[in-house]
Amino acid sequence: MFPPAGLAILHGCIAAAFVEGLLRVWRVRAPAQRLALRFAALLAPFVLPPAFAALAPFRSTAAFATDAALFAGAHWDTLTPGGVGAATIATAALAATGVALFLRDAIPFLADRVRGDRHDPPLPPDHPAWTRLPAPPAIAVRLTAAADAVLYCSGIDRPAVTVSLGTLVRLDDDELAAALQHEIEHARRRDPALGWLLMLLRALQAFNPATQIVGRQIVQEVEHRADRAVADLGMGPALARAIAKVSGSGATRSDLADPSTPARFASAARRAVSNAVLARCEGLLADTQSVPDEPGPARVALAALAISLLLFFVV
Amino acid sequence: MYAGLRSTASLLAVFVVAAAVLRVLDAVPRAVTGLPRGIVRVRSLDEAGRRLNGRIAMPVYFPAELEWPPSDIMLADDLSVAVTCRERRTGRGRLIVASGPRGAGAIAAGLLPPATRLQSAETTVVPGRPLTVDRLQDATGAFWHQASWRDDGRLIIVRHRGGMDELLRIAASVR
Numbered sequence: 001m002f003p004p005a006g007l008a009i010l011h012g013c014i015a016a017a018f019v020e021g022l023l024r025v026w027r028v029r030a031p032a033q034r035l036a037l038r039f040a041a042l043l044a045p046f047v048l049p050p051a052f053a054a055l056a057p058f059r060s061t062a063a064f065a066t067d068a069a070l071f072a073g074a075h076w077d078t079l080t081p082g083g084v085g086a087a088t089i090a091t092a093a094l095a096a097t098g099v100a101l102f103l104r105d106a107i108p109f110l111a112d113r114v115r116g117d118r119h120d121p122p123l124p125p126d127h128p129a130w131t132r133l134p135a136p137p138a139i140a141v142r143l144t145a146a147a148d149a150v151l152y153c154s155g156i157d158r159p160a161v162t163v164s165l166g167t168l169v170r171l172d173d174d175e176l177a178a179a180l181q182h183e184i185e186h187a188r189r190r191d192p193a194l195g196w197l198l199m200l201l202r203a204l205q206a207f208n209p210a211t212q213i214v215g216r217q218i219v220q221e222v223e224h225r226a227d228r229a230v231a232d233l234g235m236g237p238a239l240a241r242a243i244a245k246v247s248g249s250g251a252t253r254s255d256l257a258d259p260s261t262p263a264r265f266a267s268a269a270r271r272a273v274s275n276a277v278l279a280r281c282e283g284l285l286a287d288t289q290s291v292p293d294e295p296g297p298a299r300v301a302l303a304a305l306a307i308s309l310l311l312f313f314v315v
Numbered sequence: 316m317y318a319g320l321r322s323t324a325s326l327l328a329v330f331v332v333a334a335a336v337l338r339v340l341d342a343v344p345r346a347v348t349g350l351p352r353g354i355v356r357v358r359s360l361d362e363a364g365r366r367l368n369g370r371i372a373m374p375v376y377f378p379a380e381l382e383w384p385p386s387d388i389m390l391a392d393d394l395s396v397a398v399t400c401r402e403r404r405t406g407r408g409r410l411i412v413a414s415g416p417r418g419a420g421a422i423a424a425g426l427l428p429p430a431t432r433l434q435s436a437e438t439t440v441v442p443g444r445p446l447t448v449d450r451l452q453d454a455t456g457a458f459w460h461q462a463s464w465r466d467d468g469r470l471i472i473v474r475h476r477g478g479m480d481e482l483l484r485i486a487a488s489v490r
Contacts, residue, residue: 018333025325062392066353071337074392078344078355086344299322306330314337 005207006073006091008045009098011311012210015044018307019214026299031225036300038221040307042214045205048311059315070313094209101212102202109199112253120144120164132168132176139187141180143168149246151179151254156196159187167254170245178230178238179246179256185226186255194222223255223280231284240281247277351425353392363388363396371396372414372471376488378481381410391423402476409476412489417468427474428453430461438483446486448479462486 019041028034052059065072077085123129123143133141140160144150150164161183171179186192198215205211230239246256257277345352357363363371367390377383380403387399387408397413415422430451439445444464451459451474460482461474471489475482 014333014337018329021329021333022326025329026322062353062394066392069341070334071341075341075344075352078348078350083358298319302323302326306326310330310333310337313334 003091004049005095006087007049007315008205009091009094009208009210010071010073010314011048012041012045012205012208012214013094014311014314015041015307016210016214018310019303022303030296031221031228033296033300035218035221035225036296037303038214038218040300040304042201042211042218044307044311045208045211046201048308052312056312059312065315068313069315070310072315074315095207098205098207098209098212101209101216102206105212105216106199106203106206109195120146120150120162123165129165129168132173133163134177134180139184149252149254149257151183151246151256153183153186153255154192155187156190156193159190159192161187167246171242174235174238175242175245178235179242181230181233181235182226182239182242182256185229186222189222189225191222191226195219224283227280227284236284240284243277243284244281247274350389353423354425355390357388357390359384360388360398363390363398366390367394367396371398372466372469372489373398373412374473374485374488375490376484378410378477378485380404389426391426393419393423395419395423395426397422397426407476410485411472411474413472413474415470419470422470422472427472430454430459430474433458444487446483448482 019037022028023034023037028037058064059069065074073087073091076087076090079086081089121144123145127143129143133143139153140158142160142162144162144164146164147166148164149167149170150162151167153159153161161180163180167179168176198218202211202215227236227239230236243256246252246254341352344350348356350356357366360371360373377400381400382403383400385398386401387397389397394416395413397411399408400410400412401407402409411427413422413426430453432449432451434450436448437445438448444466446462446464449461449463451461453459457476459474459476460479461472462482463470463472464486465471466489473482473486473489475485
């Protein structure tokens with residue numbers, strides 16, 4: 001029988017690829033539905049292996065692997081390059097990749113939370129910069145003296161937006177309003193709590209590269225959802241300009257810039273980040289209409305059922 | 316309703332493609348190794364014993380003309396095992412000892428080379444161990460003798476390319 005870690009990786013990879021295929025074939029545009037499908041892929045390796053083990057223990061028998069399974073990971077261990085099973089080698093390599101992907105995001109995530117606001121003291125309420133912010137604010141706002149472009153939403157139970165003087169200097173009034181609206185959307189949806197949940201799930205399967213990649217994709221979908229909400233208010237172009245300015249301003253702490261930090265990576269990675277920012281801006285500029293209604297929950301349920309059925313025959 | 320049908324049809328298409336890809340990927344090791352599905356080749360009796368979590372049934376009496384260690388040891392998913400020993404002089408397979416898991420009706424398909432049964436008889440070499448003895452002809456036309464019996468619920472088969480007396484002596488010594 002294939003070891004549990006290998007099976008989780010296998011299920012995660014297949015579920016992620018299946019959902020990616022569905023998103024393209026169905027041309028899903030509604031952010032809520034895209035998120036739901038991504039979550040189905042993310043949760044598959046957590047839920048299905050123990051559920052199958054409890055409800056269908058016959059799946060672990062040799063007869064099922066030989067006669068009924070679509071794919072049995074253990075069959076790849078019959079190939080033994082260098083005396084080690086190919087499945088074992090692949091599991092080890094993928095697990096190492098998963099851990100690397102997890103640490104790449106977890107370390108900055110935790111470092112940001114640990115550092116918090118210690119080096120960014122808030123400005124006093126009578127500082128003239130406060131006049132740039134909409135009043136009364138729709139959400140608690142914290143204004144700091146940092147010269148970097150800082151703009152993010154944080155707080156699990158009482159979300160608040162942190163913005164710096166550096167951001168106020170870089171953005172004009174329309175861009176600032178759009179950027180703040182983006183953060184307000186995050187607060188309204190409790191996205192900071194979702195961020196912690198995602199990081200917890202990623203930690204629980206740190207060895208699973210599919211979990212890490214899908215987790216990241218969910219973060220991108222969450223950002224897209226907030227972008228979409230701002231675009232629906234007619235502030236899409238202003239938000240696009242704000243994203244371009246914040247992303248191009250070097251040192252920045254904002255979800256408007258790409259989560260990966262380009263400064264520490266090679267130029268190829270920086271180009272990839274630039275392309276991602278460009279695509280995000282173009283999406284905001286081109287798509288000014290609301291996303292049409294798409295058949296939602298039933299389609300997601302059907303997709304989840306299909307994934308479960310497919311993975312039932314993967315051991 | 317049309318959109319719903321189209322969505323379902325698309326989902327079905329993605330499902331079928333995914334299932335087909337998985338099936339093809341599962342067949343790759345079989346294609347490379349030439350072994351049937353569910354059968355693996357291991358390098359030693361020790362490794363086979365570890366995987367089976369027990370001792371492999373092997374004869375104590377071992378003809379001098381046979382090579383040791385065995386040339387081929389195969390395990391099936393159902394824990395059947397087949398051990399092949401070659402003749403030292405010719406290099407051809409001469410002795411196959413196979414055993415199945417407790418309670419199984421037969422040795423896993425693919426472990427024993429296909430052969431046509433020509434004759435069959437019952438005999439008892441060791442008291443309390445009734446044997447079925449067969450004369451077989453394999454796909455190359457070579458003749459084999461085969462003894463099979465049940466020991467503690469396990470089916471054990473000894474197939475030997477030689478005389479009946481030698482076969483019965485080997486079979487009687489299997490532990």
